Amino acid sequence: MTAPIRVLVCDDQMLVRTGLVTIIDAQPDLEVAGECGDGQAAVDLAARLRPDVVVMDVRMPVLDGIRATALLAGAGVPSPAKVLVVTTFNLDEYVYEALRAGASGFLLKDAPPAQLLHGIRTVAAGAALLAPEVTRQLVGRYASRIRPADGDAPEVSLTPRELEVLRLVADGRSNSEIAATLVISPETVKTFVSRILAKLGLRDRVQAVVYAFRHGLVT
Template identity: 80%
Template sequence: MTAPVRVLVCDDQALIRTGFTTIIDAQPGLEVAGECGDGRTAVDLAGRLRPDVVVMDVRMPGLDGIEATRLLAGAGVAHPVKVLVVTTFNLDEYVYEALRAGASGFLLKDAPPGQLLHGIRTVASGAALLAPEVTRRLVGRFAARIRPAEEPGESPLTPRGREVLRLIAEGLSNSEIAAALVISPETVKTYVSRILAKLGLQAVVHAYRQGLVS
């Protein structure tokens, strides 16, 4: 049997990492080799875990995704790793630098899960998901589709769902959320699944827009 594509997920938002790892691990032929929340740890883990693909955020504390990509996939790297940048486009102006740093491609965080999986498989195969010379056309295509910030109160979540999202955005683990809200970890997982189903990978952005966290 063909070995699965091993993926390292790097994003400083716990909910985004949870969404990515859940989506990836559920697919045949893909497995999550590890996850982390900053670029320096991504570089260290990649050296030890030898993933086939790194799914990389750009804006992170410490070493950001651009510099991490350069260290993992840039010119002159002895054992380059394929990097797929996944970015919140209207909050992130650095995608061109990421591509120049050696990334094999990029996606938007509000892309459907199927595009994420396709992107991982495409990059793992050695193909570029998006050539740098067509990046500007992608920018123009998506610019008109970027949603403006929601007004306070415009949320598809229940009050309890909003509370769970607030705690996740503050960095609490499922067990810590369960203790804080006096509910079971399984119930927390159910809320997380519902939040992802309604908001997708833009859930943390939604939390900030709604003023749930500052």
């Protein structure tokens, strides 16, 4: 049997946290590895428990969920965690900041349990939870913040075709749409995307979109 996906639940509201724990533990393929009520505790527990996914609230005492996510999954973290941000606040700013901090996905707490469980499984599998077009809209709205200054863009070690694929990913295209545009198979697109992520040290398509904007590859 496949080992269950181990989840760390972090939320400062005990009632909400208990509900999340109950929903997750009821699934045969999921297991709550630990729970806590603030971001610093999440960072400390994650280092000790090594969960597959951290379910993270945004507004919490001691250390908020955005800063905790950056410590767990941000750039330069040796063994980044996979973080699914779950919050009551449906603000673009929070979504953007969560993704920039390294989160792999974003859900609202009023989402049905099935969507939460799907989100955990999706993030655990290494995929991004947000649709690419939604990600592009959010990152594009804040592109001026994350683009480097003129002449400051780093060298990108991608082939011309890999750059084409990356630009199309950042444009919100699905694998099938990219395949149709470049007249290649969807399987070939998947290979290119995997190669791009590996070359650039990125975890998923969300990070690829952010990378493309930061390095001026998308206008």
